[in-house]
């Protein structure tokens with residue numbers, strides 16, 4: 045398991061991601077000493093629907109101000125900062141990839157949001173968090189990398205208070221045909237741990253989590269993917285433009301194209317869901 049996690053960390057963790065981000069911002073005419081959240085929006089929400097789907101999931105989950113949120117697989121911290129700035133939560137982010145955690149900390153400090161968001165390196169299957177210490181667990185597009193989902197969901201149930209909720213977005217297996225690779229979460233089949241919706245629901249239930257709501261989001265993610273593909277093409281033409289390419293240095297155009305094709309051809313599908321630890 046540790047070897048597999050090291051592979052996943054290598055997949056995401058471009059060296060000097062923080063320096064790449066600051067360079068890209070400077071090229072785009074932003075002042076790295078006076079950053080605003082909007083400056084980062086083209087690349088700091090690393091999941092299919094971007095910031096719109098973070099807002100949508102927060103509303104779907106009924107988030108209220110003051111909640112203590114754990115974001116598992118927090119990336120460079122965009123969703124955590126959105127939940128803090130727009131929904132009044134305090135957020136702890138945990139991510140396997142050290143370079144992403146360092147970038148999340150750097151950007152959050154520059155935005156002056158260190159009181160509301162903190163980031164630590166760790167694994168979803170052994171969360172570095174006390175039992176019953178969060179009101180809401182949160183995860184966007186991370187499940188695809190987790191081989192032992194039963195262990196992750198058991199950890200979610202452990203760290204939630206009784207009655208606490210688990211809100212997530214995930215890519216799921218579609219019609220069973222092989223995926224087009226590389227894509228954003230996997231360069232090779234052995235990094236890819238998609239399950240079907242039935243398997244996902246059984247695993248969540250096995251950890252004692254109860255379903256509150258679940259919806260298919262494939263159509264919205266496809267629409268957002270077309271916009272993101274256009275932004276990637278614009279950045280290839282004009283280095284002053286910003287896109288997800290800032291944090292995906294290798295094969296970003298191919299990964300985007302394959303993510304879209306997988307969803308459009310039914311090889312994958314996406315869902316948003318809210319589960320609950322019984323009170």
Ligand SMILES: C[S@@+](CC[C@H](N)C(=O)[O-])C[C@H]1O[C@@H](n2cnc3c(N)ncnc32)[C@H](O)[C@@H]1O
Nearest residue numbers: 089090091117119139140141167168184186189
């Ligand atoms: C596609 S990115 C999504 C990042 C973030 N959730 C967002 O939406 O901006 C997937 C993230 O999951 C992290 N990850 C993958 N496997 C993990 C694990 N077992 N434990 C914690 N983080 C993991 C990766 O390092 C990466 O940052």
